[in-house]
Amino acid sequence: MLNLDQIAGSPALSANTARKWMGTAATALxxxxxxxxxxxxxAKTPIAKENMVLVASVINTTNPYMISNIEGAKAxxxxxxxxxxxxxxxxxxxxxxxxxxxxxAGGKTVIMFVNTVASSDAPTIVDAVKQAKGYVxxxxxxxxxHSPKDVGDNFVAYQKIPGVLSGRCGADAIGNALGGKGNVxxxxxxxDSTTSKTRVAGFTAQLKEKFPDIKILESRPxxxxxxxxxxxxxxxxxxxGDKINGVWSADDGMQIGAMQAFENAGLLNKVKxxxxxxxxxxxxxxxSGRGDKAIVGETFHRxxxxxxxxxYTAYLTATGKITPSELPKEKRExxxxxxxxxxxxxxxxxKYDEPDAAAKFVDAxxxxxxxxxxxxxxxxxxxxxxxx
Amino acid sequence: MDKRKLLHGDWQGATSWVVILALVIIVxxxxxxxxxxxxxxxxxLVQASVPLMLVVGATLVILMGSIDLSVQGIMxxxxxxxxxxxxxxxxxxxxxxxxxxxxxxxxxxxGLLSGVIHTLFRVPSFVVTxxxxxVGVGLATILYGDSxxxxxxxxxxxxxxxxxxxxxxxxxxxxxxxxxxxILLIGFTQLGRGILAIGNNEPxxxxxxxxxxxxxxxxxxxxxLLSGFAGILATMQLGSGAPGVGAGQLFxxxxxxxxxxxxxxxxxxxxxxxxxxxxxxxxxxxxxxxxGVDPNYQSGVFGAILVIAIVAVDWPQRDRLRVAK
Numbered sequence: 001m002l003n004l005d006q007i008a009g010s011p012a013l014s015a016n017t018a019r020k021w022m023g024t025a026a027t028a029l030x031x032x033x034x035x036x037x038x039x040x041x042x043a044k045t046p047i048a049k050e051n052m053v054l055v056a057s058v059i060n061t062t063n064p065y066m067i068s069n070i071e072g073a074k075a076x077x078x079x080x081x082x083x084x085x086x087x088x089x090x091x092x093x094x095x096x097x098x099x100x101x102x103x104x105a106g107g108k109t110v111i112m113f114v115n116t117v118a119s120s121d122a123p124t125i126v127d128a129v130k131q132a133k134g135y136v137x138x139x140x141x142x143x144x145x146h147s148p149k150d151v152g153d154n155f156v157a158y159q160k161i162p163g164v165l166s167g168r169c170g171a172d173a174i175g176n177a178l179g180g181k182g183n184v185x186x187x188x189x190x191x192d193s194t195t196s197k198t199r200v201a202g203f204t205a206q207l208k209e210k211f212p213d214i215k216i217l218e219s220r221p222x223x224x225x226x227x228x229x230x231x232x233x234x235x236x237x238x239x240x241g242d243k244i245n246g247v248w249s250a251d252d253g254m255q256i257g258a259m260q261a262f263e264n265a266g267l268l269n270k271v272k273x274x275x276x277x278x279x280x281x282x283x284x285x286x287x288s289g290r291g292d293k294a295i296v297g298e299t300f301h302r303x304x305x306x307x308x309x310x311x312y313t314a315y316l317t318a319t320g321k322i323t324p325s326e327l328p329k330e331k332r333e334x335x336x337x338x339x340x341x342x343x344x345x346x347x348x349x350x351k352y353d354e355p356d357a358a359a360k361f362v363d364a365x366x367x368x369x370x371x372x373x374x375x376x377x378x379x380x381x382x383x384x385x386x387x388x
Numbered sequence: 389m390d391k392r393k394l395l396h397g398d399w400q401g402a403t404s405w406v407v408i409l410a411l412v413i414i415v416x417x418x419x420x421x422x423x424x425x426x427x428x429x430x431x432x433l434v435q436a437s438v439p440l441m442l443v444v445g446a447t448l449v450i451l452m453g454s455i456d457l458s459v460q461g462i463m464x465x466x467x468x469x470x471x472x473x474x475x476x477x478x479x480x481x482x483x484x485x486x487x488x489x490x491x492x493x494x495x496x497x498x499g500l501l502s503g504v505i506h507t508l509f510r511v512p513s514f515v516v517t518x519x520x521x522x523v524g525v526g527l528a529t530i531l532y533g534d535s536x537x538x539x540x541x542x543x544x545x546x547x548x549x550x551x552x553x554x555x556x557x558x559x560x561x562x563x564x565x566x567x568x569x570x571i572l573l574i575g576f577t578q579l580g581r582g583i584l585a586i587g588n589n590e591p592x593x594x595x596x597x598x599x600x601x602x603x604x605x606x607x608x609x610x611x612x613l614l615s616g617f618a619g620i621l622a623t624m625q626l627g628s629g630a631p632g633v634g635a636g637q638l639f640x641x642x643x644x645x646x647x648x649x650x651x652x653x654x655x656x657x658x659x660x661x662x663x664x665x666x667x668x669x670x671x672x673x674x675x676x677x678x679x680g681v682d683p684n685y686q687s688g689v690f691g692a693i694l695v696i697a698i699v700a701v702d703w704p705q706r707d708r709l710r711v712a713k
Contacts, residue, residue: 062631067534123672221683225635230626231435235677238419238428256539260627264550281477281537281628 019076035254043131048110056307056316057087057096057114057125063224063253068303068358069115076308076359078314079366082111089331093117099328101128110134111318113310115303116141119194120156130154135317137310140162141194144383148332151326156314159306159334161194161297162384166299167202167248169340171273173297174246175211177272182245185236186219187229187258189250196221198384199250199276200314205387217244229254233261246272251299252279259285259294272296272376284347298341300349306377309336312362331380337377340383349375403702405648405664410428412697416675423678430557434550434625436670437559440663441618442641444570446612447662450645451574452586452604453654454506454513456611459641461524462498463493463634465620466491468531468538470620474545476538492616498524500611503605520612528631559621566614568688570659573610575634583607587654602636610689644669646696666699 005359016135048304056073070086077084085103089096096117100137104110112129115121119141128259129136130151148155174184186203189196200219207214214368217240220232237242247262249255255275262268274297275282316322322333341349351357353376364373417424442459467661472480474489483490498520505516539547574580582603585593594600616632622633633710648665650657657702672693676686 043525060632064537081481092405177521218680219683225627226626226630227622227633227635231673232677233676234431234435236424238431238674239422239678241427243411256537257626258627260546260625263627264547280538284477298688329579 007370012356035069036295040320042293049080050313051108052318053080053103053106053108053110054080054082054112054311055086055087055100056311057089057100057116058114059089059096059115060091061088065251065277065303066115069307070208070303071358072302072304072307072361073311075304075362076311076315079359079362082315087114091117093121096121097124097128100125104128104132104134107140109318110136111311111314112140113307115306116140116374119143122146125287126151126155127130127160132337135314137314138305139310148324148373149329153317154159156317156324157310157332157334158173158382159336159340160195160314160382160384161301162202162335162379163198163202163332164202164205164384164387165200165203166276168206169299169338170199170297171206171211172340173274173342174248174272175207175214177296178211178214178245181213181351183215183217183240183243184246184248185217185240185244187222187232187247187249187254188219189221189224189254191221191223193271194222196250198386199387204224213346214246222257224251224253225256226253228257230257230261234265237261237265237267241294242267242270244271246274249273249275250334252277252282253273255295256281260290262294265290268292268294277301278346283346283350286341286343289343293343296343296344300352301336301340301355301376302352302361303371304359306336308362309370309373309376312365316370328381330378331371333347334371334378335380335382335384337375337379339375347350362381393661402648402658402660402664405514405661405668407668408697408701409667411672412668412675412693415697416671416679419675421681422479423675428674428678429710430550430552431687432667432670432674433560434557435674436666437549437557437563438618438622438625439670440563440636440645441558441566441614442488442637443644443662444531444566444659445614447570447643447645447650447657447659448583448607449513449611450642450650450652451583451654451657452607453583453590453652454604455642455652456499456502456517456608456615457514457638458520458524458612459482459529459615459618459638460496460634461521461666462495462615463524463622464528464530464631464638465498465524466495466616466619466700467633468528468631469494469622470627471538471623472531475542476540476629478536478538482705488620491620492613494527495616495619496609496613499615500540500605500610503608506608507601512620514545517608525631532629532631537628537630540624543623549621559625562621564677566617567659569664579603579606581712584655584712589655640666640669647694649701670695 054077058069059064072172073084087099116123122138122142123146126136135154135156137156140160142158148157188200222229222232247258249258252275255273262271268291276299278298278300318323422428446456470487470491473483502516502520505511506513508542527679551558553561558688582598586600623629644665645662648661650662672690
């Protein structure tokens, strides 16, 4: 294959001359073949469905949230009739990036949803997708300074559910259950993850503002890992014993581990728990009132909604139905609705876990658009503001 | 090699570690008196039980100069098999004791597989066990599928590890039996002697008629079996099944064995020292939480204490070596 360096490598031939030659040759070729001569005409050519591929990249395939991400992508793929590829990052940024690059090399127009392993992965992935002329929506983790509007239409949107609201929900639930008095321990996720940081900020701010008599005894990051949540809870039980009245975890996985530790210590009946995600097991515990109605608060959002909305936004861009650069800020850096769940209102949410729930959500989303589908409507523009 | 001398060496090396452990306990108890409470002792014993079981298998393999990285994968696979055959939230049949047999059997098979490929096809153990690690994770992931989290519905089972027998948690009794069996295996059996002979000088062992291949396969098999066993115990402790139930264990177990003096090159070390290494790591983590060390500083403080402890223990050893020269 001829390349510019080889031509320019001749001492008698400068790089500039080589470029001019190649430019002339390319124009001649285009004219001969009768192809459209303007770039804009090329961009507006609709991409045929058989030339598209949906890609959903998830952090792992065992966490219930990630499984739900896959479910949403499958439902949309079935609805649109476009094949789907799943990228399992196995918790590793390197794996994630290399698998995505392999798919991009496949040549089809890629419509991608990425639940990034770490914020720092987003620029690399977005850049690769842009080079391959694909369209990507990033969910959850993205550096604050990496804005879609600065990258262009290939970085369709950065979407997330506000963590601060999640933390505030948990604080309200525990605060009310304890009657505004008592001691709590916190189990954040991976310490430097944006999602964990925002949830922690929301929880601590809400306690400070609304329940000043509730004291935070200690905070032990548990890396989203149920085992570590379990171990840390055991240590905290030894350290504080029955002084602990409430436990807040940044997600249900860690809460599941922590609840087991309190149950084994015979303390489950005396402690209140709140967390994020309303995993099926947590829902079952909420329904059965495990402990003495130990779970007092949860938040509801589903992975299938995130992936369906993310992919569909990118799909609408690929098919020319929306032009991201013409969209208002909140549709490019989007914060979506989160619902606070309590033992009194959880029944409203069980329908979203029915076997056909993802398909129903996709149907509703295609009818109403990606920003207006209940229970995950667009509620504002990012980046998320941290409480003071 | 004289087996009494070997055993003696293991215990002798262990003495300085006992002193270090005692120091750690005294310092942390001053910072927070609850550290030395019976309640915390039981807590530490429960937390140590899974890595204790694993470190026995890991030590057998490391003593031969090989390595077993498959720990976490086998734990995941065995844990998932066990919980799906026990009373769990997904329903299904409760197979009782068969759940244990099948789950540990999977560990054994994966371990034997590593041993066979390593010896007969002469593939480095690092590479083979990296493969079996992933096979285990893959198996666990398939079993997990995309349905409900399989949580234990039998309270008797989920609370068994922390329940007390003669004042100590059941999981610790189980781990103690395994460690004791490991000590006996290394000190008093032909298999143990063979493992040490291979680690000391494999070509010489071959010349002396030591059945190297069967011994290696057996050691990997035992390590796999114990990883399976540990996977069950970890699943019970968590109260639910997850393919990642062994997360982080590999980097507790191998460092625990190595820092306590089991040489990665093989032939040197022993069960007692490896077990003490586990206790040091668990006590440090537990102590730092009880001492209220800020999570931002915990990793740094943990590493610093560990380095100081290792230097302190090895210092006299280093001196003796210099005199001998």
